[in-house]
Structure formats: C-alpha cells, structure tokens
Amino acid sequence: MILEADVNVEGHNTVNETNIPIMAHPPDVYSDNTLEEWLDAVLKSKKGIKLDFKSLQSVEPSLDLLRIKNQTGINRPVWINADILPGPNVPSFWPVVNATRFLDLIQKTFPDVTISPGWKVLYIPLFPNVTYTQAMVEEMYDTVKHLPQKITFPVLAVMVKNGWPHLSWLLSQSSRFSLTLWQGEDNPTLNDLLFIRDNSNPQRIYYDIYEPMLSQLKEAAKQKDRPRRFYPGGDIVDYFKPANSDGLNILWETVTDRDSLLSSLEDSSGGMLVIPVISGSGTSKIAVVEDSQPELPLQDCLELILASKKPWGIYLRVKSQSQLAVSLQLLRQAYDNDLLYHPTWVNMDVAHGAFSVQGYITGQEFLRTIDQNFPYVTIAPSWPPEVLHQGYTPQLVEDMLELFQGTWQDVSLQLHVDHLERSKDGLGSLLQSQSHFSLTVEHKAGKEELKDGTQSLMSVHEWNKQRTFYNIPKAYKGSIIARLSD
Numbered sequence: 001m002i003l004e005a006d007v008n009v010e011g012h013n014t015v016n017e018t019n020i021p022i023m024a025h026p027p028d029v030y031s032d033n034t035l036e037e038w039l040d041a042v043l044k045s046k047k048g049i050k051l052d053f054k055s056l057q058s059v060e061p062s063l064d065l066l067r068i069k070n071q072t073g074i075n076r077p078v079w080i081n082a083d084i085l086p087g088p089n090v091p092s093f094w095p096v097v098n099a100t101r102f103l104d105l106i107q108k109t110f111p112d113v114t115i116s117p118g119w120k121v122l123y124i125p126l127f128p129n130v131t132y133t134q135a136m137v138e139e140m141y142d143t144v145k146h147l148p149q150k151i152t153f154p155v156l157a158v159m160v161k162n163g164w165p166h167l168s169w170l171l172s173q174s175s176r177f178s179l180t181l182w183q184g185e186d187n188p189t190l191n192d193l194l195f196i197r198d199n200s201n202p203q204r205i206y207y208d209i210y211e212p213m214l215s216q217l218k219e220a221a222k223q224k225d226r227p228r229r230f231y232p233g234g235d236i237v238d239y240f241k242p243a244n245s246d247g248l249n250i251l252w253e254t255v256t257d258r259d260s261l262l263s264s265l266e267d268s269s270g271g272m273l274v275i276p277v278i279s280g281s282g283t284s285k286i287a288v289v290e291d292s293q294p295e296l297p298l299q300d301c302l303e304l305i306l307a308s309k310k311p312w313g314i315y316l317r318v319k320s321q322s323q324l325a326v327s328l329q330l331l332r333q334a335y336d337n338d339l340l341y342h343p344t345w346v347n348m349d350v351a352h353g354a355f356s357v358q359g360y361i362t363g364q365e366f367l368r369t370i371d372q373n374f375p376y377v378t379i380a381p382s383w384p385p386e387v388l389h390q391g392y393t394p395q396l397v398e399d400m401l402e403l404f405q406g407t408w409q410d411v412s413l414q415l416h417v418d419h420l421e422r423s424k425d426g427l428g429s430l431l432q433s434q435s436h437f438s439l440t441v442e443h444k445a446g447k448e449e450l451k452d453g454t455q456s457l458m459s460v461h462e463w464n465k466q467r468t469f470y471n472i473p474k475a476y477k478g479s480i481i482a483r484l485s486d
Contacts (some may be wrong), residue, residue: 002048004208007035009058021062025112026054030096035062048077050218052118056097057333063109070110075209078113080106081154085140087119088130088159096120099143107147117144123186131163134408137170150176152206157181157188161195165376165408171204182208191338193217195229209222227309231379232344233376233409236313237342237466240270244429247469248461253317257292261304270311272345274471275301279320287323287330297328306339313343315380315471320359324348328373335376347380347414353399357384363403377409382414391422397429401437410436412469417443420457425444427459438467443476
C-alpha cells in the first residue's frame with residue numbers, strides 16, 4: 001500500500017508564505033500537520049510514500065527533507081507527483097507546476113524516486129468522450145523521455161477507455177513507463193477498468209480506486225471464463241492468437257446475406273467477417289449488406305455478430321460514401337453500450353495524389369470522417385482499381401504511405417493478388433514501411449485458382465508474418481499455405 005499526501009508550502013501565495021512544506025490541498029494553505037511530521041509517522045509503518053505537489057515552491061524543501069530522512073534509510077517506494085501539463089478540458093493558461101524546474105529539482109536533490117508526472121484535467125459529464133489526445137501524450141513523452149527513473153503517469157480513470165489508443169502508445173515507448181488510474185468525483189465503470197486490464201500488461205497498471213469498485217475489480221479479474229474486453233483498434237494477432245502468430249492462419253469469410261452470416265456464426269470457430277456495405281433500396285437508404293436478399297441491415301448484421309460468443313472480427317467494406325458516417329455511428333453506438341470488444345477494420349477505395357480518381361472519397365475526407373465518428377478502428381484503405389493496370393507502382397505506394405503517415409491508428413494496406421507480380425518495385429517500398437502499417441492480401445471468391453503472384457506472396461509473407469494478413473477464401477487457403485511452406 002502507498003500513502004498519498006498533498007503538499008504545499010505554508011501560506012502559499014500570501015504575505016505569510018514560508019518554505020515549510022505542509023499537508024494541504026488547495027485552496028487550503030495552512031495546516032496543523034507538516035510534511036516532516038507526516039513523514040516521521042509514515043516511516044514507522046511499512047507503507048510506501050507518494051507526495052503530490054500542489055506548487056513548485058513546495059518541491060525543493062520537500063525533496064531536501066526526503067534526502068535527510070534517507071540518511072537513516074527510507075527503504076520503501078517513493079513516488080513524486082505533480083500536474084505539469086494541461087490535459088482534457090483544461091485551457092493552456094491554467095496554472096500547472098513548471099515541468100522543467102520540477103524535473104530538474106528531482107534530479108539534483110533526490111533522484112531515487114518514481115516520477116509521477118500528470119496532466120491537470122477537468123471531467124465534464126456533459127462531454128463524456130473528451131479524453132487524453134495523441135498531442136497530449138506526445139508532449140508528455142517529449143518532456144520525460146530523457147529521464148532515467150521509472151515513470152508512472154497518473155490518468156483520470158473515467159477518461160482512460162476513450163483515450164486508450166493514445167495512452168497505450170505512451171506505454172509502448174518505454175518499459176519504464178506505467179499508468180496509475182485515479183478516481184475523481186465521477187466513478188469509472190467496472191467495464192472501463194476491465195477494458196484497461198484486458199489490453200495491457202497488468203504489472204504496468206496501478207489503481208488509486210475507491211471501494212467498493214476496487215474489490216469488484218479484483219473479483220472480476222479472477223474470473224477466467226469472462227469475455228475479454230478487446231480494444232477494437234487492436235492487433236488481430238493478439239485477438240485471435242493464430243498458430244505460430246502467423247497472420248496466414250486467421251480465417252476470413254464474407255457476409256453475403258443473413259443465411260451466410262448465420263452459417264458462419266454457427267459452423268466456424270471465428271475469424272474476420274468481411275461485410276460489404278451499400279445504401280439500401282428503401283426511401284430511408286439505410287446501410288445494408290450488398291446483394292443481400294432480402295436486404296440485411298448493417299445494424300442487424302452487427303447485432304448478430306456481437307451476440308456470438310465466438311471470436312469474430314468486423315471488416316466493413318464501405319462501398320457507398322453516404323454510408324461511411326452511418327456505419328461508423330453504428331460502431332460508436334455499440335462501443336458506448338459496452339458491446340463492441342472485437343477487432344474492427346474500415347475499408348474504402350480512396351483517392352489521393354497519383355490515385356486521385358473522380359468518384360472516390362478523398363483520403364483526407366475518409367480519415368476526417370473516421371476521426372469524427374468512431375476513430376477506434378484499424379484503417380484499411382485500398383487503391384481505386386482503375387489505377388492498378390501497372391500494379392502497385394512506387395508512386396502509388398509513396399502517395400498512400402504519405403497519406404496515412406501521421407495517423408495514430410494502425411493502418412492495413414489492402415493488396416490484390418492479381419496485381420502483385422507487376423508490383424515488385426512498389427512492393428519493396430511497402431515492405432520497408434513503418435511499424436503501424438500492415439498488409440492484407442486479397443483474392444476474391446469466384447476467381448480462378450491462383451497461378452500468378454506466388455513469388456510475391458512469399459515475399460510479403462516473409463516480410464513479417466505477424467503483420468501480413470490474407471483475405472482469401474478457404475478453398476484457396478490450403479494451396480497457398482502449401483506453396484508458402486515449400
């Protein structure tokens with residue numbers, strides 16, 4: 001257990017201000033308990049120490065006290081916390097503890113600590129989706145990346161689920177990093193806390209959570225048969241856990257109507273379900289599965305998938321620009337209702353640069369619509385077929401990579417087997433792309449058995465088995481596996 005104390009200096013920002021650190025949370029600036037008295041009491045116990053500094057003035061005298069106490073041995077974890085950057089719902093002019101001075105004082109005075117640098121946050125229930133952004137976590141990373149200590153980032157628990165893609169990115173930058181989930185006036189749900197636990201290393205998540213929620217979380221975490229609350233934008237290899245962690249061993253099936261979907265849900269063990277989405281024929285023009293008779297609304301299709309207990313991924317192949325936002329809003333609704341814990345991909349043919357073809361959604365509009373409606377997905381763009389007569393040329397590849405270079409989501413570029421053999425130069429550029437890009441190779445059902453493209457398939461497969469996927473009918477998959485195994 002760690003005991004936390006809010007620390008300020010006596011009379012802070014008054015004419016009576018001293019350099020004596022006291023136990024006080026703003027707006028209080030006086031106390032009958034000094035930090036030294038508190039430390040003396042805590043050091044008689046076996047509990048850890050966390051000091052939460054409310055002003056820069058309190059940092060140096062407090063660290064001096066720790067240094068003096070350590071002459072006889074503190075012998076326990078010491079965490080040093082301060083809000084050093086503005087966070088969600090906080091304007092940039094709100095005061096925070098000066099980050100440079102705070103971190104320099106720790107290095108100079110008492111560096112044998114875990115540093116807990118946080119954001120000043122304000123949770124507004126009317127805007128529940130406001131959370132930590134990629135810009136916020138990148139600024140924090142740039143601020144602390146040079147430090148040698150272990151670092152735990154305190155984050156408001158009720159905001160963490162929606163900010164998970166950004167906070168998980170921050171965690172991935174160093175094995176020294178962890179998160180501490182703290183609870184404010186608004187309680188996180190048990191599902192929110194389980195979501196974080198299910199998508200992280202439990203040893204790198206700490207919980208400053210009140211009872212009874214903490215006990216409920218401990219009990220739920222012990223249940224081995226509970227369904228995993230998977231982040232929809234997460235890695236499908238982590239979700240499906242295919243043999244040898246090889247993307248080739250993930251099953252893909254296409255939904256054509258209600259009967260085909262029910263057959264897959266009943267007979268298959270799980271995999272990625274490709275759902276082609278168009279506008280329905282009725283006056284309402286709702287999103288429906290292409291060529292389904294009778295028309296299968298996308299909402300009904302999603303509800304059937306989400307009701308299954310098998311591991312399914314959702315791949316929306318959106319063929320109507322008017323249905324992109326509608327489809328994403330259905331995903332958002334399921335996510336907000338704690339139903340969508342499946343890997344979710346969104347595909348469209350997009351126009352950009354060398355593949356700017358009239359009639360297709362622009363890449364920027366595609367990204368903007370995803371970010372505005374439901375950004376917690378893997379983005380799966382493809383090139384318009386009209387530009388692929390010479391294969392995936394270096395210019396086509398370069399422009400696609402440039403379009404998605406700055407995205408924080410995972411991006412899986414969609415490739416057709418038919419064009420691979422004409423794409424050796426462009427394929428080289430693809431295989432050198434950065435880590436958040438993966439490749440998905442497609443061969444459509446109804447086409448003849450693969451004759452060409454085997455050599456290119458082998459090159460793609462050898463590039464990275466965990467980052468290459470195969471949307472190929474089961475009838476062809478066996479022969480492909482045999483060829484790649486030769």
